[in-house]
Amino acid sequence: MxxxxxxxWRRNPLRRxxxxxxxxxxxxxxVVLAVGAPAAGAATGAxxxxxxxxSAEGVSPATAVLEESLPVPDGGGPGGARYLAEVRWTGPDGEARSGEAWVGAGAEPGGSVPVWVDADGELRDPPLTPxxxxxxxxxxxxxxxxxxxxxxxxxxxxxxxxxxxxxxxxxxxxxxxxxxxxxxxx
Known part of the structure; x- marks a missing residue:
């Protein structure tokens, strides 16, 4: 090769x-493989x-109340299963709100569950760790x-x-x- x-590259009369x-x-x-690919990867990653x-800025933890009962996971214990369930919480303006959030198995109706809310009090996904x-x-x-x-x-x-x-x-x-x-x- x-x-x-x-x-x-050499001078040759047969070179076309x-x-x-x-x-x-x-x-x-x-050049593209040595310079362009690492540059694209670094820029995209950053x-x-x-x-x-x-996206995690402005999202804070809050406590909500579970309003419905959850199914018992197969195997009898919580086991890390999560369910989408109806919850109720109080927003930063003091107004009661409700919506659906992911709740761990084993939570009892009327019990407290952790949720994440934005500055407006709307439910958000938990932020990623750094x-x-x-x-x-x-x-x-x-x-x-x-x-x-x-x-x-x-x-x-x-x-x-x-x-x-x-x-x-x-x-x-x-x-x-x-x-x-x-x-x-x-």
Whole structure:
């Protein structure tokens, strides 16, 4: 592979324009893989992490009252099962509110359950921990970097296939012109 790449760069009367184009395409691909993919991954990861951390701002824990009974999970114990149930809580303005929230199995009707509310007193999902936000950012950043790599390699593969097809067409034209001079059967 390295001999082939170096051959395309040296001065040679047999070097074709398509060989130079393929060599420059290789250089561009290496630059995208070495610089573009890490940059895209870092930018995506940082953006996702900060967006997830910002979404946690203004969300605070509150206590609600469970208004309905929950089914008993299979296996008899709570076991980490959660159910969507009707709850009632008091908003920051002192007004009683109700809605559906995820409640752990084993909660009794009329008992207190933890919920998360925003500044307006509306129910929200619990915020991600900083570790979870950074993990999500890292996973999505890695996916973005891998996507850039796949696109760069796909573009290079497609362009090389077109260059190869053009070289094959030129070879066929030249062979059709030269073959009759070498063989009476051609």
């Amino acid at each position: 390295s001999r082939k790449m170096l051959w395309r 324009r398509s060989d130079r184009a393929e060599a420059w395409l290789g250089v561009a691909t290496v 953006g996702v992490s900060s967006a997830l951390l910002r 570790a979870a936000a950074y993990t999500a950012g890292a996973l999505l950043g890695g996916s973005a970097a891998a996507g850039v790599c796949l696109v760069a390699l796909g573009v290079r593969g497609g362009a090389c296939a077109r260059l190869d097809a053009g070289r094959a067409r030129r070879w066929e034209r030249e062979w059709a012109r030269v073959a009759p001079q070498w063989s009476p059967r051609a």
